[in-house]
Amino acid sequence: MTTNFQMPVFAPLPVAFTRGEGAWLWDKEGRKYLDALCGVAVCGLGHAHPEISKAICDQAGKLLHTSNWYEIPLQAELSERLCRKAGMENVFFCNSGAEANEAAIKLARLYGHQKKILNPAIIVTEGSFHGRTLATLSATGNRKIQAGFEPLVTGFSRVPYNDLDAIRTVAEHNKDVVAIMVEPITGEGGISIPDTGYLRGLRDICDERGWLLILDEIQTGMCRTGKWFAFEHEGIKPDVLTLAKGLGNGVPIGACLARGVAAGVFKPGNHGSTFSGNPLVCRVGLTVIDILEKGKYDKRAAELGKRMRSGLQKALQDVSGVKEIRGQGLMLAVELDRPCKEILTLALERGLLLNVTADTVVRLLPPLVLSDAEADQIVSGVSECVRLFLDASGAQAAIA
Numbered sequence: 311m312t313t314n315f316q317m318p319v320f321a322p323l324p325v326a327f328t329r330g331e332g333a334w335l336w337d338k339e340g341r342k343y344l345d346a347l348c349g350v351a352v353c354g355l356g357h358a359h360p361e362i363s364k365a366i367c368d369q370a371g372k373l374l375h376t377s378n379w380y381e382i383p384l385q386a387e388l389s390e391r392l393c394r395k396a397g398m399e400n401v402f403f404c405n406s407g408a409e410a411n412e413a414a415i416k417l418a419r420l421y422g423h424q425k426k427i428l429n430p431a432i433i434v435t436e437g438s439f440h441g442r443t444l445a446t447l448s449a450t451g452n453r454k455i456q457a458g459f460e461p462l463v464t465g466f467s468r469v470p471y472n473d474l475d476a477i478r479t480v481a482e483h484n485k486d487v488v489a490i491m492v493e494p495i496t497g498e499g500g501i502s503i504p505d506t507g508y509l510r511g512l513r514d515i516c517d518e519r520g521w522l523l524i525l526d527e528i529q530t531g532m533c534r535t536g537k538w539f540a541f542e543h544e545g546i547k548p549d550v551l552t553l554a555k556g557l558g559n560g561v562p563i564g565a566c567l568a569r570g571v572a573a574g575v576f577k578p579g580n581h582g583s584t585f586s587g588n589p590l591v592c593r594v595g596l597t598v599i600d601i602l603e604k605g606k607y608d609k610r611a612a613e614l615g616k617r618m619r620s621g622l623q624k625a626l627q628d629v630s631g632v633k634e635i636r637g638q639g640l641m642l643a644v645e646l647d648r649p650c651k652e653i654l655t656l657a658l659e660r661g662l663l664l665n666v667t668a669d670t671v672v673r674l675l676p677p678l679v680l681s682d683a684e685a686d687q688i689v690s691g692v693s694e695c696v697r698l699f700l701d702a703s704g705a706q707a708a709i710a
């Protein structure tokens with residue numbers, strides 16, 4: 311008889327947490343873990359942040375949901391705060407990252423149709439991740455995520471990441487392109503950081519051609535990379551910006567923001583969602599922005615990122631099997647020369663939570679509220695796990 315009633319799409323590690331505080335989690339047995347993943351860049355302000363808990367409790371005692379058939383003042387307030395912060399003009403709220411990208415994709419297609427392009431195409435990149443809904447998995451540059459779900463949604467044209475010439479080539483052959491959609495730094499794809507000038511180059515191409523630049527900042531946004539939004543590193547602005555993860559610190563909220571021509575595309579009836587932008591999630595979004603601003607967490611993420619990167623470099627640069635240590639702000643990667651899933655268990659046994667993505671990349675997305683000591687503890691824990699793993703797998707390779 312089956313004892314697990316969950317569809318087996320996830321393969322969780324054998325641990326369950328019951329309580330959290332800041333960068334720490336406690337399991338059922340009372341064991342303590344340092345969280346260098348924070349729910350995949352979601353709990354940027356750590357677990358059980360007192361101001362956020364208070365906002366949730368207070369709002370839950372007042373009003374959770376009324377639907378978008380009525381005005382929602384907290385949604386209007388969060389819209390303004392987010393737009394001013396990001397330099398955008400308007401916003402559609404939703405409940406996840408994939409939905410934010412769905413909104414962006416629909417917006418781009420409608421923009422195309424408004425320009426009399428009947429089969430609008432969106433340029434997307436290899437190694438990207440945009441979500442698991444049909445349109446967003448079709449946009450995603452990873453066959454593993456698409457396989458078995460054909461027919462895929464059409465209208466995406468794929469190019470290598472960090473390659474502006476490839477986009478110019480597509481532009482010459484495909485007159486139906488209406489937009490480019492990219493992550494400023496890939497998240498699930500292994501923390502690939504494009505060359506300086508890539509985003510600016512994308513901006514220029516979009517300006518020359520009248521295309522929309524859609525930046526998926528679902529992972530990079532909300533101070534994660536050391537700026538409020540990763541596009542600030544290159545002093546450009548997208549036409550469409552998608553956010554989710556860190557915006558709600560654990561309550562499900564996504565956002566698709568637009569500017570310029572893109573801000574005028576959606577009209578009443580073009581898009582919607584029942585839960586979207588309810589008073590609870592918007593209250594939390596506002597609280598998250600307040601805390602990030604007050605604590606100058608963009609600067610803090612930059613500072614902590616530098617500290618951790620140089621710490622990892624010191625500890626691991628001469629270790630054979632370590633290919634590269636890279637990152638921006640608190641989006642950090644240690645790339646190995648071999649698949650390294652086993653590191654997850656090694657780390658768990660040592661009370662450290664991290665992630666492995668793209669098979670060979672140890673990915674760290676710690677909360678922005680780390681103390682220097684906690685940051686150093688993550689660095690030494692990760693370094694120890696990487697060494698242990700490489701020693702063990704090296705020994706295995708020698709036997710085989």
Ligand SMILES: *Cc1c(COP(=O)(O)O)cnc(C)c1O
Binds near residue numbers: 407440498555
């Ligand atoms: C996580 C993520 C998504 C998908 O978000 P969900 O909330 O899981 O739907 C999309 N794009 C990027 C860059 C992400 O990191």
